[in-house]
Amino acid sequence: MTTILAFVFVLGLLVFVHELGHFIAAKRSGIRVETFSLGFPPKLIGKRIGETEYRIGIVPLGGYVKMMGENEFDDDYVPQEGDFTAASIWKRYIVIAAGPIMNFITAAFIFFIIYWANGIPEPIPDTIAANSIMPGSPADQAKMNPGSQLLAIDDIEFTDYKELIAYINERPNVPIDFTWKDGDSVVTAAITPGEKTVTDSLGNEKVVGQVGIGISNAFEYKSVGPFKALGEGISATVYLTGQMLDIIWQAVTLQISIKNFGGPIMIAEQAGRAAKQGFLSLLGLAAFLSVNLAILNILPIPVLDGGHLVFLTIEAIKRKPVSLKGRLIAQQIGMGLLLLLMVAITYNDIMRVVGGFFE
DSSP: HHHHHHHHHHHHHHHHHHHHHHHHHHHHHHEEEEOEEEEEEEEEEEETTTTTTEEEEEEEEEEEEEEETTTOOOOTOOOOTTTTSOHHHHHHHHHHHHHHHHHHHHHHHHHHHHHHHOOOEEOOOOOOEEEOTTSHHHHHHHOOOOOEEEEEEBBOOOOOOHHHHHHHHHHHOOOEEEEETTTEEEEEEEEEOEEEEOOTTTTOOOEEEOOOOEEEEEEEEEEEOHHHHHHHHHHHHHHHHHHHHHHHHHHHTSSSOOOOOHHHHHHHHHHHHHHOOHHHHHHHHHHHHHHHHHHHHHHOOOOOOHHOOOOOOOHHHHHSSOOOOHHHHHHHHHHHHHHHHHHHHHHHHHHHHHHTTTT
16 A cells, blocks of 8 residues: 555656646646646546646546647647647747656755755765665665665675676676665675676777666765755756666667666555655655656657657748648657557566566
């Protein structure tokens, strides 16, 4: 039950702020909004206030804001006052971009709350911790958590995290006994590093082992004021954005496998695990996922916000909208790509769960 509630809280929060961004920008731009929905149809409950119906859908994996005249594909359609298509290009840019922007703002605000309440992490000399865990990685499957303090590897106590990284890199596909500390609990588990081909400074390729953890010194927390916390929250969001863009680039260039990515099942597992560690941990996961959602939506794929921004850019350059045929073809291709990605990620989730039963 904890996992389900945590999943609903995190996903509901992120979808709400994303769609709220579109909604507020549309209203401020004089665009009429027909529907504001959390979740997809069929409708569970709904209430109309003014021109807008506010809904909660049965399928809780997203949401949408439906604006007047937004999806008119008839070449003979004449935009009416208050329609999305009747607004200027710049207003439509703002409305489309407002969703991802709200997710970035939400992430920065959550980090601000965490830092103000919990303090700023400062490294502790001669200690090593897993400051991040890649979803679906060997470390994640072994239930290691962000912030876990690494005590020993193969009964060797490391004080220099660079030496520890080198030790792991030298052992692809070789089981390693990790001992780490989560709070007051000490855990030991065998983790087998996966393979990754890298190129050194001389241009030589070699295979290294990786377990999917970001390693650094362990941290202690120092109290800070609100302005310092806000600055650190913005910095954390910018840093995380860069990290996620790098991961996407590695996936596109086939440097990492799609098997490293997960979907709703993985998010639910992570949310349940974070909730058991405390509310601030759950908020940290929400901030991380908020950045993910923002970046996903600005990718230049038709049917996503980024795809709509591409259409608007073409319209601004050509001084006329993309043709009906062109939009339909692009959206069909985009939907096909997303469906393939969803199938692959869902398969990863299922195989990860099934594999867990036989560990």
